[in-house]
Amino acid sequence: MSTTDIPRRAGVPARRERRRSRAVSRGDGRAAALFLAPWFAGLILITAGPMVASLYLSFTDYDLLTPPEWIGPENYTRMFADPRFLNALQVTFTYVLVSVPIQLALSLALALVLDKGLRALPFYRSVYYLPSLLGGSVAVAILWRQVFGADGLLNQFLAVFGIEGQGWVSHPDYALGTLVVLNVWTFGSPMVIFLAGLRQIPQMYYEAASIDGAGRVRKFVTITIPLLSPIVFFNLVLQIIGSFQSFTQAYVVSGGTGGPADSTMFYTLYLYLKGFGSLDMGYASAMAWFLLLIIGGMTAVNFLASKYWVFYDD
Template sequence: MSAINELRHLKGGSGQTTKRDGKAALVFLAPWFIGLFAITAGPMLASLYLSFTKYNLLQPPVFTGLDNFTRMFTDERLHKSLGVTFTYVLVSVPLQLALALALAVLLDRGVRGLSFYRSIYYLPSLIGGSVAIAVLWRTVFGTDGLFNVVLGWFGIEGKGWISDPDTALWTLILLNVWTFGAPMVIFLAGLRQIPGSYYEAASVDGASKWRQFWSITVPLLSPIIFFNLVLQIIHSFQSFTQAFVVSGGTGGPADSTLVFSLYLYQRGFGAFDMGYAASLAWLLVIIIGAFTAINFWASKYWVFYDD
């Protein structure tokens, strides 16, 4: 009988311990839940409501139904910004990842002072999105900028690359490609996980370095490539600071640098058309979600997993 009572006592103590652990977990998770609902979910729901209203920040919002979304079909500047953004993303992201992978493969060969080079190459990712770098970029590609000075050494006449509608966007693309450090470090970590025995076996079979790269490196690194691709596409669609600073907030010249986020900012905080800006924000969510879904769907055809 005493053994049964002792067993009941142990079960009761275990239950009390579980309850105390659960309460402690909730206490530690509380800041995250507060941030989720107060900083993320709450504003998202508010913006979803505002997307169906006419709101100028000064007067209460007025419900207008789908007017903001139907307005998008006739908004020529929106169409222009979408074209600029798609060009920016579809050109800069592949170039950025190709450069990052090439440098990662080079560093993976055992370069002396690897930690130093890794830090130097990662630095652009830290400062590339800053206002200071955007101002510097605007100066470098200006009429009297360093880029034209270098071209002058070879007898090539320069121009205002930022002020020319045909080249302004390409300077922003170059800036985004320059911030290759973060994907490069991730690629380098992935390369270190590929067993060297694969390359040794391929060398014995007479495979060239180029063949080894496409038949061993790329397939085994495909999950890392996929991860970087999704991450950089999302980041590029959200690009704002560079276009804002380089164009002076106008998206010029001739809307050639009017990326989607900049146009959203102009509608919301320039024209005080916050209802329409909220609908544009949700359009951007849909676009990013669509690109991400397409990438996940396509990944089954080219991403290789060990299992």
């Protein structure tokens, strides 16, 4: 055997190992693709496909019964000449801008109370979280209608003190307020997130502040809020998105009409009425994409503004 054959033969096992490694990698890739196939199928057929179809339909006149007819951006221009659309936009923005801050303030206050080490804390967490699980259900919306109805529990309670109530859900000035209260009542989810964030704040900061003579308010303003600001930002974004998508409460409480006098005509409810009530699916699709732009714009504003008030503990 010549000396030149030794390196050549020594390299054979290395080449075989590389081929074996590539074969194993290909096999792992096929297995991963096989397991991911249902997810990709769902993404294409259930999410991406309908989104593309909706975008196309937003430029058409489509009544679900006849083939869609291309009309260009007419649906988008119609929206701003539609008084009910503008009213739905105003009602929804009012609902979001009023209910979200109150809900976050209430959930943070309760999280601060529960963070004090109460006995049976898991029980209280479960009780307070329960409304978040039920708040979007039809049953709770029906219950809410009964509570704020003319003969509801609220008026019965007021009658004990000699106060004459009214049909809160049937009065244009108060109907939206009942839905705001319903949304605020579902504070459990942000409260639990706030509670988890409070548990992550090191106690040494509070101890150092106590040594310096800081009171509770000072500690809350200078320690709790800055260190909890990422959690506040997270809850704020989620609750704004969820509030813009609210539908069930308004549909059930108003009987599916957005009344009285369109005072509870949420954006999503009007979208539903146009798409499935009037069979104007092209217009409804345009509304859906405009809502996406609104939510995206609100989220972008929050992210841009977050650099001025959200602080991350490095």
